[in-house]
Amino acid sequence: MTPRMADNVREALEQMIVTGEYADGERLDEIRLAERFHVSRTPLREAFQMLAASGLVELLPRRGAFVRHPAFPEMIEMFEVMAELEAVCGRLAARRVTPEVLEQVRATVIACEAAAHAGDSDGYYRENEHFHHLIYTASGNDFLAAEARRLHKRLQPFRRMQLRVRGRMIQSLAEHRQILTALETGDSPTAEATLRDHVAVQGARFNDLMASYKQSNLRANPPPVALRG
Amino acid sequence: MTPRMADNVREALEQMIVTGEYADGERLDEIRLAERFHVSRTPLREAFQMLAASGLVELLPRRGAFVRHPAFPEMIEMFEVMAELEAVCGRLAARRVTPEVLEQVRATVIACEAAAHAGDSDGYYRENEHFHHLIYTASGNDFLAAEARRLHKRLQPFRRMQLRVRGRMIQSLAEHRQILTALETGDSPTAEATLRDHVAVQGARFNDLMASYKQSNLRANPPPVALRG
DNA sequence: AATGGTATTCTTGTATACAAAAAGTTTGAC
DNA sequence: GTCAAACTTTTTGTATACAAGAATACCATT
Structure with a gap:
């Protein structure tokens, strides 16, 4: 149904974050996650963008993606x-x-x-x-x-x-x-x-x-x- | 202030869309826009993601990015x-x-x-x-x-x-x-x-x-x- | 030992290369 | 002339390469 890897990755990460698998402030390592999902960094970064848009992660420029549970x-x-x-x-x-x-x-x-x-x-x-x-x-x-x-x-x-x-x-x-x-x-x-x-x-x-x-x-x-x- | 080209591109496109420069359904050409902004397709695609998240464009898989003015x-x-x-x-x-x-x-x-x-x-x-x-x-x-x-x-x-x-x-x-x-x-x-x-x-x-x-x-x-x- | 500066390593952001899907074009059959 | 199938071109999605900034380790100086 969804042929784009980026969407799959987003969904997987979304579930992991929402179910509390990641703690607040935890950094999402592009390279390790890319290996884990068997994709390159490109679709991973697209997933980060989407997660940032829905507020689940914060994208610090030149720093990376950090899980953002509301205080x-x-x-x-x-x-x-x-x-x-x-x-x-x-x-x-x-x-x-x-x-x-x-x-x-x-x-x-x-x-x-x-x-x-x-x-x-x-x-x-x-x-x-x-x-x-x-x-x-x-x-x-x-x-x-x-x-x-x-x-x-x-x-x-x-x-x-x-x-x-x-x-x-x-x-x-x-x-x-x-x-x-x-x-x-x-x-x-x-x-x-x-x-x-x-x-x-x-x-x-x-x-x-x-x-x-x-x-x-x-x-x-x-x-x-x-x-x- | 924002060292990321992707953010600049997003802002520029956002203004162009919001001021009505693009009509509804118009396709945003990655290559032409990349040339116009003097960046590669990568930051442009990131900008598309962000615009899609805020609802200004629709991303059709394998088809491209289309300006989406609400009916x-x-x-x-x-x-x-x-x-x-x-x-x-x-x-x-x-x-x-x-x-x-x-x-x-x-x-x-x-x-x-x-x-x-x-x-x-x-x-x-x-x-x-x-x-x-x-x-x-x-x-x-x-x-x-x-x-x-x-x-x-x-x-x-x-x-x-x-x-x-x-x-x-x-x-x-x-x-x-x-x-x-x-x-x-x-x-x-x-x-x-x-x-x-x-x-x-x-x-x-x-x-x-x-x-x-x-x-x-x-x-x-x-x-x-x-x-x- | 603590501090400050420098070099090194890692990571991100962007460009480019490549594969696969969609769009477009040509050609041929009817 | 119309339609369809095969081929070509274009465009997207992903992988990889490279450049620059951030983090870290190391060393020198006090």
């Missing part, structure tokens, strides 16, 4: 934007969602609940992802949906952290139900507010996330020093 | 997202804006009015840009501000179109005043709503924009055909 304050900022994007998606979706997509949302909420009750946290994670992507689609604004997916992916490592927090799953399920109902009844304000709160990092969740963040291996290495002149 | 429906979608982003910026800014930034907003509103009354449309355009960037900054969320700036830039060619519409400047000025007042008084809902309406494409503005779009040279060429298989 805690930046992560909070990103969640704030994510919450607002989802809120907008929800508001629009309540007015625009098609019966087909609404049916898919319904099915996904049920699948989520099933996974939760079965204690299948991987399944829950997957269905939860699906739920949110459907909300983006339901907004009826393809550009908005694409932007939301982009940020969603970028927050993936942190969302995994958050999932570990006890009791989160049950509350999350209830919120999914609420959102579904709001979409079914065309209740824009409720869909908007519920989705915002669903995603927002506030109250006790803030502390949970902070604790997880500190424990995570995402910030093991110091970021490279940006030289002046 | 009308996509442009409307983008404006919808822009309106929501600015609305969020406004809501947050009303609560978080620092006295320093607020003072800058005030100065910019005045400069905007001065330019408008002097009939200096270039100056008005510049100050208007400044105004919106300040709103992004005032949100206190650097990530949000960066995202807003990114989309703002992407919409630049269309904003220029919009400016031609008669009477738009006077209404715009009044809205700036309203927004400033909302920030000064910490009135989040008003800041949010006014900014959304300020940016949103609706009512008569929709028709104005559509007319401008049809007249523009942005869609002169047909987009490249995406081959299957």
Whole structure:
């Protein structure tokens, strides 16, 4: 499907970074990675460019490519934007969602609940992802949906952290139900507010996330020093 | 400041595309551009990657790089997202804006009015840009501000179109005043709503924009055909 | 031992070379 | 005259070569 090596490499690196295989500030060695993927430096550098564009790595001129996990304050900022994007998606979706997509949302909420009750946290994670992507689609604004997916992916490592927090799953399920109902009844304000709160990092969740963040291996290495002149 | 040729090329191409020098669907010839910029294909291809990441060009595998001006429906979608982003910026800014930034907003509103009354449309355009960037900054969320700036830039060619519409400047000025007042008084809902309406494409503005779009040279060429298989 | 300067090694950025795919052209059959 | 198949040209994607900047090691001096 994708005949370009650069795209394969990007995808592989993206997965490695997003799953936390690399710590923050770690340098991506062109030569070693080229050998590892059996390609030359050229497609590798193209992959670096793409990763830099989506914010996963930072390209320091004449220094190299460094994995860039957001620091805690930046992560909070990103969640704030994510919450607002989802809120907008929800508001629009309540007015625009098609019966087909609404049916898919319904099915996904049920699948989520099933996974939760079965204690299948991987399944829950997957269905939860699906739920949110459907909300983006339901907004009826393809550009908005694409932007939301982009940020969603970028927050993936942190969302995994958050999932570990006890009791989160049950509350999350209830919120999914609420959102579904709001979409079914065309209740824009409720869909908007519920989705915002669903995603927002506030109250006790803030502390949970902070604790997880500190424990995570995402910030093991110091970021490279940006030289002046 | 930027010793990388690839970055220079990207910036140059970005300006050329954004100012409408290339029509939609136009192919960017690696070899000719390389000669024109006196660089090899390598930095040029890096520039293409970056432009593709920000959505200004589309990279068709084995086909080349094509300038990608959004079609009308996509442009409307983008404006919808822009309106929501600015609305969020406004809501947050009303609560978080620092006295320093607020003072800058005030100065910019005045400069905007001065330019408008002097009939200096270039100056008005510049100050208007400044105004919106300040709103992004005032949100206190650097990530949000960066995202807003990114989309703002992407919409630049269309904003220029919009400016031609008669009477738009006077209404715009009044809205700036309203927004400033909302920030000064910490009135989040008003800041949010006014900014959304300020940016949103609706009512008569929709028709104005559509007319401008049809007249523009942005869609002169047909987009490249995406081959299957 | 610590510091500063210099030489060496590594790494990045760019140019070029080459292979493979797409586009374009010519030729031939009907 | 039209269509299609084979051939040619062009263009992209990747590998490699080379130049210049950054990092490192080494040595001299204090």
